[in-house]
Amino acid sequence: MNLPLGTLRFLGFHKLHELFGELQFRGYRCMGPAIEYDAIVFRELASAKELPRGVQAEQSPGQFRLTRDPRNRYFAWANGPQAIKPFAFAPRESLWQVQRDQEGALKFEPLAPQPAKTAIIGVRACDLAGLALQDAHFLKPPYPDPNYEIRRKSLFLVAVQCAEPAATCFCASTGDGPTPQSGFDLTLAEMENGFVISAGSEAGTEVLAALKLEEATPKQVQEAKEQGEAAAQKQSRSLPGRDLRPVLMNNLEHARWDNVAARCLSCGNCTAVCPTCFCHAEMDEPSTGTGESLHVRQWDSCFNEGHACIHGHNVRPDTRTRYRQWLTHKLASWHDQYGRSGCVGCGRCITWCPAGIDLTEEIAALGVNA
Amino acid sequence: MTMVANLSDKMLVPQPAVVVGRTQESPSIFTLKLRLEDGAAQAAFRHSLGQFNMLYLPGVGEVPISIMSDPEDQQAIGHTIRAVGRVTNRLAELQIGDRIGLRGPFGRGWPIENMKGRDVVVITGGLGCAPVVAVIHYILRRRADYGHLTIIQGVKKAEDLIWRDQYAQWNTHPDTHVMVAADEGGPLWPWHIGRVTDLFGRIPMQPDKAMAVMCGPEGMMVVSAKMLAEHGMPEENMFLSMERNMHCAVGHCGHCQFGGAFVCKDGPVFSWPQVKGLIAHRGF
Ligand SMILES: Cc1cc2nc3c(=O)[nH]c(=O)nc-3n(C[C@H](O)[C@H](O)[C@H](O)COP(=O)(O)OP(=O)(O)OC[C@H]3O[C@@H](n4cnc5c(N)ncnc54)[C@H](O)[C@@H]3O)c2cc1C
Ligand code: SF4
């Protein structure tokens, strides 16, 4: 039996383990939040019992600190450093291998990843928006990327509404959150004793139907909606518009670029945590004596020294041009490439910047003519 | 699982190619003639002038190299390469019969059809650029189809001009003018001494119809475009081939980005109006 999309049900806390069970029964491993090195990351969870409860994180420029949620909720944390990007765009993977035989002939073979079917529980609206941008990049004709596509199609996404955004979040201003709108299989809104749950895909409706849940009451649905609106209201940061091309592209020689270059360490943390950055390097792993070598790709960053090197010349030799590349790509050129900004307002680049650089502040400063 | 992507896409995974010819052009420059091992693939290989291939040496790496051969020559794929680093130094060691990997052709080439019947100005700088040399060869083979051909090249010192003989030989073709300027001349330097920009006033062209193709240092192209405009050439008639770091050639790796453009697929050839806003700002 299937349910129409958008059917709203209620999943009591005491039934959360049934969601895990149903997903596992369908062959998915369940990835959910876990505490590691004082941060929240996605790890495989055997059951709902392993979900950390009452964990919250205080975030500010350059700071991430775990705290206790007085309401003891499951998803009171906003986000951790790791978006869901690594599940579809692997940090490092082999693309093809080549074998040279005794006569010197070459045989090339594409290497398809074989990811386990994976359900991710606790996906945020910003992560879904980030994934949609990665889809637009990697699956675009004429050369859709098979490795990305295979991993992407192995995913089942259980989203959750953010009731308590971090101080670094500004997804309301980018239009991407805090309530998930699309791109999920199931979505949850956490209430006092359970979740309002609904499906956003065929696969999601099948799981929802199998759970045999009560319908959510109009009061619960209303509360969930209000909770999302209140969360949007709580966000203190914002960008001054959705299309910031004029602010950036008319100010390419603004003094602020020198100012931020003096603070930026060019470490690339912002690109590593950003759910939309797609840059990667390709390299060869030389033959191990068997006449075989692997062609590998690995995440790269426009802050790395060699990113823009051509022989005899580095197009971006300094931090000023590198930071300017990052911000103009993210908030301006992305519009030309994919019809919207490349920022989904997750705030990760603010939290995980060791120098505490905040792109919303940089944009505000660039808007003031020097 | 139904997929939109194709794991064995020949644009994503190299195909074996055999070296069928090799010429040493100068101490560091050589030309390879390659043929795809799969006969059907070789027969089906079509490129347009100004496109490039990714050449791959197992265990070493892959590099973007322009296609030098004539688009109508379907026997072999030609590449002229300067040995400058890890991969190109190893490509220089290849001998006839050796095999390498090849992906391509990639990118957008020159609007060679639109140039028919017009005067063409070729501008190059530094060590000379394969993408415009391919244009020169193409036009010289079809000399009657094109108007005046002017080749402008600037070098710092006289001895930086490689292929001196070739410039002299090009100069003997009908309706073809070679203008070379060196900031510092040398013994028996037959060309102009001084700045390349001194030469623009002497270009035989009907400026409102002529077209320009440029390749080389970006500062030189910015100045050249300005000079051409001053001499009456419309900006939309000026084209240039850009070089950026490239790893994937299919718009995925992000290395070749120039503002919103991926040079590997939206270029490497651009019209001047497409790039002029950004090219003057160092760092894109
Ligand atoms: C579209 C296009 C067409 C081209 N066509 C031709 C052609 O027809 N003929 C030709 O000879 N060349 C051509 N090139 C240039 C050619 O691709 C490079 O010379 C080649 O990639 C150099 O690779 P390499 O491994 O030999 O040298 P590398 O060892 O990669 O580099 C040589 C030098 O450049 C610097 N460098 C380059 N990349 C990096 C990096 N990632 N990090 C740090 N330093 C770096 C190094 O410092 C080194 O000194 C073309 C380039 C493009 C983009
Ligand atoms: S730019 Fe920063 S805030 Fe925007 S999506 Fe990337 S990491 Fe998140």
Ligand code: SF4
């Ligand atoms: S160029 Fe920089 S900002 Fe743009 S995708 Fe690559 S790493 Fe991210």
Ligand code: FES
């Ligand atoms: S070379 Fe990878 S995106 Fe252009």
